[in-house]
Amino acid sequence: MSQDPITRLALELGRLPGIGERSAQRLAYYVIKASHGTGRKSLAHDLATALVECVEQARFCGTCQNLTTSALCGVCSDSRRDKTVICVIEGVADLRAIEASGGYRGVYHVLHGSLSPLEGVGPDDLRLRELVARLGDEVKEIILATNADVEGDATALYVARLVRPYGLKVTRLASGIPMGGELEYVDQATLGRALENRRDF
Amino acid sequence: MSQDPITRLALELGRLPGIGERSAQRLAYYVIKASHGTGRKSLAHDLATALVECVEQARFCGTCQNLTTSALCGVCSDSRRDKTVICVIEGVADLRAIEASGGYRGVYHVLHGSLSPLEGVGPDDLRLRELVARLGDEVKEIILATNADVEGDATALYVARLVRPYGLKVTRLASGIPMGGELEYVDQATLGRALENRRDF
Numbered sequence: 001m002s003q004d005p006i007t008r009l010a011l012e013l014g015r016l017p018g019i020g021e022r023s024a025q026r027l028a029y030y031v032i033k034a035s036h037g038t039g040r041k042s043l044a045h046d047l048a049t050a051l052v053e054c055v056e057q058a059r060f061c062g063t064c065q066n067l068t069t070s071a072l073c074g075v076c077s078d079s080r081r082d083k084t085v086i087c088v089i090e091g092v093a094d095l096r097a098i099e100a101s102g103g104y105r106g107v108y109h110v111l112h113g114s115l116s117p118l119e120g121v122g123p124d125d126l127r128l129r130e131l132v133a134r135l136g137d138e139v140k141e142i143i144l145a146t147n148a149d150v151e152g153d154a155t156a157l158y159v160a161r162l163v164r165p166y167g168l169k170v171t172r173l174a175s176g177i178p179m180g181g182e183l184e185y186v187d188q189a190t191l192g193r194a195l196e197n198r199r200d201f
Numbered sequence: 202m203s204q205d206p207i208t209r210l211a212l213e214l215g216r217l218p219g220i221g222e223r224s225a226q227r228l229a230y231y232v233i234k235a236s237h238g239t240g241r242k243s244l245a246h247d248l249a250t251a252l253v254e255c256v257e258q259a260r261f262c263g264t265c266q267n268l269t270t271s272a273l274c275g276v277c278s279d280s281r282r283d284k285t286v287i288c289v290i291e292g293v294a295d296l297r298a299i300e301a302s303g304g305y306r307g308v309y310h311v312l313h314g315s316l317s318p319l320e321g322v323g324p325d326d327l328r329l330r331e332l333v334a335r336l337g338d339e340v341k342e343i344i345l346a347t348n349a350d351v352e353g354d355a356t357a358l359y360v361a362r363l364v365r366p367y368g369l370k371v372t373r374l375a376s377g378i379p380m381g382g383e384l385e386y387v388d389q390a391t392l393g394r395a396l397e398n399r400r401d402f
Contacts, residue, residue: 053209
Protein backbone atom coordinates (compact mmCIF):
# COMPACT_ATOMS: atom_id res chain seq x y z
CA MET A 1 0.00 0.00 0.00
CA SER A 2 1.55 3.28 -1.09
CA GLN A 3 -0.36 5.41 1.46
CA ASP A 4 1.54 7.30 4.15
CA PRO A 5 1.67 4.86 7.11
CA ILE A 6 0.81 7.56 9.65
CA THR A 7 -2.33 8.50 7.74
CA ARG A 8 -3.13 4.82 7.29
CA LEU A 9 -2.87 4.07 11.02
CA ALA A 10 -5.21 7.00 11.73
CA LEU A 11 -7.67 5.65 9.13
CA GLU A 12 -7.59 2.15 10.64
CA LEU A 13 -8.08 3.52 14.18
CA GLY A 14 -10.97 5.61 12.86
CA ARG A 15 -12.76 2.40 11.84
CA LEU A 16 -13.29 1.61 15.55
CA PRO A 17 -16.70 2.66 16.91
CA GLY A 18 -16.81 5.97 18.78
CA ILE A 19 -13.42 7.10 17.45
CA GLY A 20 -13.71 10.04 15.08
CA GLU A 21 -11.14 11.42 12.67
CA ARG A 22 -9.49 13.75 15.17
CA SER A 23 -9.38 11.17 17.95
CA ALA A 24 -7.88 8.66 15.53
CA GLN A 25 -5.12 11.10 14.61
CA ARG A 26 -4.47 11.89 18.26
CA LEU A 27 -4.28 8.17 19.07
CA ALA A 28 -1.94 7.53 16.13
CA TYR A 29 0.45 10.25 17.34
CA TYR A 30 0.25 8.89 20.87
CA VAL A 31 1.08 5.38 19.70
CA ILE A 32 4.04 6.61 17.65
CA LYS A 33 5.40 8.72 20.50
CA ALA A 34 4.85 5.96 23.07
CA SER A 35 6.50 3.40 20.81
CA HIS A 36 9.42 5.53 19.64
CA GLY A 37 12.79 3.96 20.38
CA THR A 38 11.36 1.26 22.65
CA GLY A 39 11.85 -1.52 20.11
CA ARG A 40 9.91 -4.74 19.96
CA LYS A 41 8.21 -4.29 23.35
CA SER A 42 6.45 -1.12 22.23
CA LEU A 43 2.78 -0.30 22.72
CA ALA A 44 2.24 -0.64 18.95
CA HIS A 45 3.73 -4.13 18.80
CA ASP A 46 1.93 -5.28 21.97
CA LEU A 47 -1.38 -4.01 20.61
CA ALA A 48 -0.77 -5.54 17.17
CA THR A 49 0.04 -8.92 18.72
CA ALA A 50 -2.99 -8.77 21.03
CA LEU A 51 -5.27 -7.95 18.08
CA VAL A 52 -4.10 -10.84 15.95
CA GLU A 53 -3.98 -13.39 18.79
CA CYS A 54 -7.39 -12.32 20.00
CA VAL A 55 -9.24 -12.63 16.71
CA GLU A 56 -7.44 -15.86 15.91
CA GLN A 57 -8.32 -17.48 19.24
CA ALA A 58 -11.68 -15.94 20.07
CA ARG A 59 -14.79 -17.92 19.14
CA PHE A 60 -18.40 -18.17 20.18
CA CYS A 61 -19.48 -20.54 22.94
CA GLY A 62 -21.18 -23.55 21.33
CA THR A 63 -24.09 -23.18 23.74
CA CYS A 64 -24.74 -19.55 24.65
CA GLN A 65 -22.78 -17.68 21.91
CA ASN A 66 -20.69 -15.81 24.51
CA LEU A 67 -17.16 -14.93 23.39
CA THR A 68 -14.61 -17.44 24.63
CA THR A 69 -11.38 -19.19 23.69
CA SER A 70 -12.71 -22.69 24.50
CA ALA A 71 -15.56 -24.75 23.06
CA LEU A 72 -17.76 -23.71 26.00
CA CYS A 73 -17.58 -20.37 27.84
CA GLY A 74 -16.80 -20.01 31.54
CA VAL A 75 -20.47 -19.71 32.51
CA CYS A 76 -21.72 -22.69 30.47
CA SER A 77 -18.89 -24.93 31.67
CA ASP A 78 -19.50 -24.03 35.34
CA SER A 79 -21.45 -26.93 36.91
CA ARG A 80 -22.75 -24.67 39.72
CA ARG A 81 -24.75 -22.49 37.31
CA ASP A 82 -28.49 -23.12 37.08
CA LYS A 83 -29.08 -24.42 33.54
CA THR A 84 -32.88 -24.19 33.91
CA VAL A 85 -32.88 -20.37 33.59
CA ILE A 86 -31.63 -18.66 30.41
CA CYS A 87 -31.11 -14.91 30.40
CA VAL A 88 -31.37 -13.60 26.81
CA ILE A 89 -29.14 -10.58 26.18
CA GLU A 90 -28.12 -8.45 23.20
CA GLY A 91 -24.37 -8.47 23.66
CA VAL A 92 -21.38 -9.80 25.57
CA ALA A 93 -21.03 -6.52 27.45
CA ASP A 94 -24.51 -7.12 28.93
CA LEU A 95 -23.33 -10.49 30.23
CA ARG A 96 -20.42 -8.85 32.03
CA ALA A 97 -22.74 -6.18 33.49
CA ILE A 98 -25.14 -8.80 34.88
CA GLU A 99 -22.27 -10.94 36.19
CA ALA A 100 -20.85 -7.85 37.90
CA SER A 101 -24.19 -7.29 39.68
CA GLY A 102 -23.60 -10.68 41.34
CA GLY A 103 -27.31 -11.48 41.56
CA TYR A 104 -27.67 -14.09 38.82
CA ARG A 105 -26.86 -17.83 38.97
CA GLY A 106 -28.49 -19.01 35.72
CA VAL A 107 -26.97 -19.13 32.25
CA TYR A 108 -27.12 -16.77 29.26
CA HIS A 109 -27.91 -16.59 25.59
CA VAL A 110 -26.22 -13.83 23.60
CA LEU A 111 -28.22 -12.70 20.55
CA HIS A 112 -25.39 -10.52 19.20
CA GLY A 113 -27.70 -7.69 18.26
CA SER A 114 -31.30 -6.53 18.42
CA LEU A 115 -34.05 -6.30 15.81
CA SER A 116 -33.70 -3.04 13.95
CA PRO A 117 -35.48 -2.75 10.59
CA LEU A 118 -33.95 0.69 10.06
CA GLU A 119 -30.44 -0.75 10.26
CA GLY A 120 -31.43 -3.83 8.31
CA VAL A 121 -31.11 -6.21 11.27
CA GLY A 122 -33.77 -8.94 11.03
CA PRO A 123 -34.40 -12.16 12.98
CA ASP A 124 -31.97 -14.10 10.79
CA ASP A 125 -29.12 -11.84 11.92
CA LEU A 126 -29.60 -12.77 15.59
CA ARG A 127 -28.60 -16.08 17.24
CA LEU A 128 -32.22 -17.23 17.54
CA ARG A 129 -31.89 -20.70 16.00
CA GLU A 130 -29.20 -21.45 18.57
CA LEU A 131 -31.58 -20.31 21.34
CA VAL A 132 -34.47 -22.48 20.15
CA ALA A 133 -32.08 -25.46 19.87
CA ARG A 134 -31.40 -25.16 23.63
CA LEU A 135 -35.06 -25.31 24.69
CA GLY A 136 -35.27 -28.90 25.94
CA ASP A 137 -36.93 -30.33 29.01
CA GLU A 138 -34.29 -28.85 31.29
CA VAL A 139 -35.09 -25.16 30.62
CA LYS A 140 -37.86 -23.68 32.81
CA GLU A 141 -37.53 -19.92 32.39
CA ILE A 142 -36.42 -17.38 29.80
CA ILE A 143 -35.51 -13.94 31.15
CA LEU A 144 -35.72 -11.30 28.42
CA ALA A 145 -32.88 -8.92 29.32
CA THR A 146 -32.61 -6.95 26.09
CA ASN A 147 -32.20 -3.18 26.40
CA ALA A 148 -35.13 -1.05 27.55
CA ASP A 149 -35.28 0.81 24.21
CA VAL A 150 -37.41 0.39 21.08
CA GLU A 151 -35.14 -2.24 19.50
CA GLY A 152 -34.73 -4.10 22.78
CA ASP A 153 -38.49 -4.15 23.41
CA ALA A 154 -39.20 -5.35 19.86
CA THR A 155 -36.58 -8.07 20.23
CA ALA A 156 -38.02 -9.17 23.57
CA LEU A 157 -41.49 -9.41 22.02
CA TYR A 158 -40.15 -11.45 19.10
CA VAL A 159 -38.26 -13.88 21.35
CA ALA A 160 -41.32 -14.23 23.63
CA ARG A 161 -43.47 -15.28 20.65
CA LEU A 162 -40.74 -17.59 19.39
CA VAL A 163 -40.45 -19.55 22.65
CA ARG A 164 -44.18 -19.53 23.49
CA PRO A 165 -44.82 -23.04 21.96
CA TYR A 166 -42.36 -24.52 24.47
CA GLY A 167 -44.60 -23.63 27.44
CA LEU A 168 -41.84 -21.91 29.41
CA LYS A 169 -42.08 -19.14 31.97
CA VAL A 170 -41.05 -15.97 30.14
CA THR A 171 -40.08 -12.85 32.13
CA ARG A 172 -38.74 -9.40 31.29
CA LEU A 173 -36.32 -7.28 33.35
CA ALA A 174 -38.13 -4.62 35.39
CA SER A 175 -37.87 -1.10 34.04
CA GLY A 176 -38.46 2.10 36.02
CA ILE A 177 -36.66 4.77 38.06
CA PRO A 178 -32.99 3.81 38.50
CA MET A 179 -31.73 3.39 42.07
CA GLY A 180 -30.78 6.76 43.51
CA GLY A 181 -32.67 8.47 40.69
CA GLU A 182 -34.42 11.73 41.49
CA LEU A 183 -37.87 12.05 39.89
CA GLU A 184 -37.14 15.62 38.90
CA TYR A 185 -34.27 14.54 36.64
CA VAL A 186 -35.71 11.30 35.30
CA ASP A 187 -36.73 11.44 31.61
CA GLN A 188 -40.42 11.33 30.67
CA ALA A 189 -40.30 7.89 29.04
CA THR A 190 -38.78 6.31 32.15
CA LEU A 191 -41.27 8.08 34.41
CA GLY A 192 -44.15 6.93 32.21
CA ARG A 193 -42.89 3.35 32.28
CA ALA A 194 -42.35 3.48 36.06
CA LEU A 195 -45.96 4.68 36.58
CA GLU A 196 -47.36 2.05 34.25
CA ASN A 197 -45.41 -0.72 36.02
CA ARG A 198 -46.13 0.51 39.56
CA ARG A 199 -46.23 -2.23 42.20
CA ASP A 200 -48.40 -2.81 45.27
CA PHE A 201 -46.62 -1.55 48.36
CA MET B 202 1.59 -15.05 27.83
CA SER B 203 -0.97 -17.27 29.53
CA GLN B 204 -3.60 -14.53 29.90
CA ASP B 205 -6.95 -14.85 28.13
CA PRO B 206 -6.42 -13.14 24.73
CA ILE B 207 -9.76 -11.31 24.89
CA THR B 208 -8.87 -9.79 28.27
CA ARG B 209 -5.40 -9.03 26.99
CA LEU B 210 -6.68 -7.16 23.92
CA ALA B 211 -8.97 -5.09 26.18
CA LEU B 212 -6.00 -4.30 28.45
CA GLU B 213 -3.83 -3.24 25.49
CA LEU B 214 -6.61 -1.05 24.07
CA GLY B 215 -7.06 0.47 27.55
CA ARG B 216 -3.45 1.73 27.39
CA LEU B 217 -4.52 4.24 24.73
CA PRO B 218 -5.31 7.73 26.05
CA GLY B 219 -8.99 8.50 26.65
CA ILE B 220 -10.05 4.85 26.46
CA GLY B 221 -11.25 3.52 29.80
CA GLU B 222 -11.79 -0.07 30.90
CA ARG B 223 -15.36 -0.31 29.61
CA SER B 224 -14.61 1.35 26.28
CA ALA B 225 -11.64 -0.97 25.84
CA GLN B 226 -13.84 -4.03 26.39
CA ARG B 227 -16.47 -2.66 24.01
CA LEU B 228 -13.81 -2.03 21.37
CA ALA B 229 -12.34 -5.51 21.84
CA TYR B 230 -15.76 -7.12 21.31
CA TYR B 231 -16.34 -4.94 18.27
CA VAL B 232 -12.99 -5.91 16.75
CA ILE B 233 -13.67 -9.62 17.33
CA LYS B 234 -17.16 -9.42 15.85
CA ALA B 235 -16.01 -7.29 12.90
CA SER B 236 -13.12 -9.67 12.22
CA HIS B 237 -14.97 -12.95 12.70
CA GLY B 238 -14.77 -15.23 9.67
CA THR B 239 -13.31 -12.52 7.43
CA GLY B 240 -9.83 -14.06 7.41
CA ARG B 241 -6.59 -12.19 6.78
CA LYS B 242 -8.28 -9.00 5.52
CA SER B 243 -10.01 -8.42 8.87
CA LEU B 244 -10.13 -5.16 10.81
CA ALA B 245 -7.85 -6.71 13.44
CA HIS B 246 -5.19 -7.69 10.93
CA ASP B 247 -5.41 -4.37 9.06
CA LEU B 248 -5.06 -2.46 12.32
CA ALA B 249 -2.20 -4.67 13.53
CA THR B 250 -0.32 -4.19 10.24
CA ALA B 251 -0.93 -0.43 10.27
CA LEU B 252 0.37 -0.19 13.85
CA VAL B 253 3.60 -2.04 13.17
CA GLU B 254 4.28 -0.36 9.81
CA CYS B 255 3.55 3.05 11.25
CA VAL B 256 5.88 2.84 14.24
CA GLU B 257 8.57 1.21 12.16
CA GLN B 258 8.47 3.89 9.45
CA ALA B 259 7.54 7.02 11.40
CA ARG B 260 10.32 9.30 12.50
CA PHE B 261 10.87 12.92 13.46
CA CYS B 262 11.70 15.51 10.83
CA GLY B 263 15.42 16.34 11.15
CA THR B 264 14.57 20.05 11.13
CA CYS B 265 11.23 20.75 12.80
CA GLN B 266 10.58 17.45 14.70
CA ASN B 267 7.25 16.92 12.94
CA LEU B 268 6.26 13.29 12.40
CA THR B 269 7.18 12.04 8.95
CA THR B 270 8.38 9.00 7.04
CA SER B 271 11.19 10.87 5.25
CA ALA B 272 14.28 12.68 6.53
CA LEU B 273 12.43 16.00 6.18
CA CYS B 274 8.70 16.54 6.63
CA GLY B 275 6.37 17.85 3.94
CA VAL B 276 6.47 21.41 5.27
CA CYS B 277 10.26 21.63 5.64
CA SER B 278 10.90 20.09 2.21
CA ASP B 279 8.46 22.50 0.51
CA SER B 280 10.53 25.24 -1.16
CA ARG B 281 7.54 27.63 -1.21
CA ARG B 282 7.37 27.82 2.60
CA ASP B 283 8.88 30.89 4.25
CA LYS B 284 11.86 29.60 6.26
CA THR B 285 12.35 32.95 7.99
CA VAL B 286 9.35 32.44 10.30
CA ILE B 287 9.21 29.53 12.76
CA CYS B 288 5.96 28.75 14.54
CA VAL B 289 6.71 26.94 17.81
CA ILE B 290 3.97 24.45 18.80
CA GLU B 291 3.46 21.80 21.47
CA GLY B 292 2.38 18.89 19.28
CA VAL B 293 1.86 17.53 15.80
CA ALA B 294 -1.92 17.95 16.12
CA ASP B 295 -1.36 21.72 16.51
CA LEU B 296 0.55 21.73 13.21
CA ARG B 297 -2.39 20.11 11.44
CA ALA B 298 -4.80 22.59 13.03
CA ILE B 299 -2.75 25.58 11.87
CA GLU B 300 -2.28 24.09 8.38
CA ALA B 301 -6.05 23.54 8.18
CA SER B 302 -6.64 27.23 8.95
CA GLY B 303 -4.76 27.93 5.70
CA GLY B 304 -3.34 31.24 6.93
CA TYR B 305 0.28 30.30 7.57
CA ARG B 306 3.13 30.05 5.03
CA GLY B 307 6.10 29.79 7.39
CA VAL B 308 7.61 26.66 8.95
CA TYR B 309 7.16 24.97 12.35
CA HIS B 310 9.02 23.63 15.32
CA VAL B 311 7.31 20.91 17.34
CA LEU B 312 8.36 20.86 21.02
CA HIS B 313 6.57 17.56 21.71
CA GLY B 314 5.17 18.73 25.02
CA SER B 315 4.94 21.75 27.32
CA LEU B 316 6.71 22.64 30.57
CA SER B 317 4.81 21.05 33.43
CA PRO B 318 6.67 20.71 36.75
CA LEU B 319 3.69 18.83 38.23
CA GLU B 320 3.98 16.13 35.58
CA GLY B 321 7.77 16.17 35.72
CA VAL B 322 8.21 17.71 32.27
CA GLY B 323 11.22 20.07 32.27
CA PRO B 324 13.09 21.94 29.52
CA ASP B 325 15.25 18.88 28.76
CA ASP B 326 12.12 16.90 27.80
CA LEU B 327 11.21 19.36 25.03
CA ARG B 328 12.91 19.71 21.63
CA LEU B 329 14.54 23.00 22.60
CA ARG B 330 18.14 22.22 21.60
CA GLU B 331 16.87 21.41 18.11
CA LEU B 332 15.09 24.80 18.02
CA VAL B 333 18.15 26.75 19.07
CA ALA B 334 20.23 24.89 16.47
CA ARG B 335 17.93 26.29 13.75
CA LEU B 336 18.38 29.95 14.73
CA GLY B 337 20.83 31.11 12.08
CA ASP B 338 20.88 34.29 10.00
CA GLU B 339 17.89 33.16 7.96
CA VAL B 340 15.32 33.15 10.80
CA LYS B 341 13.63 36.51 11.48
CA GLU B 342 10.62 35.67 13.65
CA ILE B 343 9.55 33.12 16.22
CA ILE B 344 5.78 32.76 16.72
CA LEU B 345 4.98 31.24 20.10
CA ALA B 346 1.89 29.12 19.38
CA THR B 347 1.81 26.99 22.52
CA ASN B 348 -1.61 26.49 24.14
CA ALA B 349 -3.30 29.37 25.96
CA ASP B 350 -3.15 27.54 29.31
CA VAL B 351 -0.75 27.68 32.28
CA GLU B 352 1.72 25.17 30.81
CA GLY B 353 1.55 26.76 27.36
CA ASP B 354 2.13 30.25 28.75
CA ALA B 355 5.06 29.03 30.88
CA THR B 356 6.56 27.27 27.86
CA ALA B 357 6.13 30.39 25.69
CA LEU B 358 7.90 32.48 28.35
CA TYR B 359 10.75 29.96 28.56
CA VAL B 360 11.23 29.81 24.78
CA ALA B 361 11.08 33.62 24.54
CA ARG B 362 13.95 33.91 27.07
CA LEU B 363 15.89 31.16 25.33
CA VAL B 364 15.82 32.86 21.92
CA ARG B 365 16.25 36.43 23.18
CA PRO B 366 20.09 36.47 22.65
CA TYR B 367 19.52 35.89 18.92
CA GLY B 368 17.82 39.28 18.49
CA LEU B 369 14.77 37.88 16.69
CA LYS B 370 11.24 39.18 16.57
CA VAL B 371 9.26 37.07 19.04
CA THR B 372 5.44 37.04 18.89
CA ARG B 373 2.67 35.14 20.68
CA LEU B 374 -0.70 34.04 19.22
CA ALA B 375 -3.51 36.42 20.17
CA SER B 376 -5.87 35.17 22.88
CA GLY B 377 -9.37 36.47 23.51
CA ILE B 378 -13.00 35.85 22.69
CA PRO B 379 -13.28 33.07 20.09
CA MET B 380 -14.99 33.92 16.77
CA GLY B 381 -18.75 33.65 17.16
CA GLY B 382 -18.33 33.58 20.94
CA GLU B 383 -21.05 35.24 23.03
CA LEU B 384 -19.73 37.25 25.95
CA GLU B 385 -22.37 35.81 28.25
CA TYR B 386 -21.03 32.28 27.79
CA VAL B 387 -17.31 33.03 27.65
CA ASP B 388 -15.39 31.89 30.76
CA GLN B 389 -13.95 34.50 33.14
CA ALA B 390 -10.31 33.79 32.33
CA THR B 391 -10.89 34.32 28.60
CA LEU B 392 -12.91 37.47 29.23
CA GLY B 393 -10.17 38.80 31.53
CA ARG B 394 -7.52 38.08 28.91
CA ALA B 395 -9.62 39.65 26.16
CA LEU B 396 -10.03 42.86 28.20
CA GLU B 397 -6.34 42.99 29.05
CA ASN B 398 -5.34 42.52 25.39
CA ARG B 399 -7.97 44.94 23.99
CA ARG B 400 -6.97 46.66 20.73
CA ASP B 401 -7.50 50.18 19.40
CA PHE B 402 -10.50 50.25 17.10
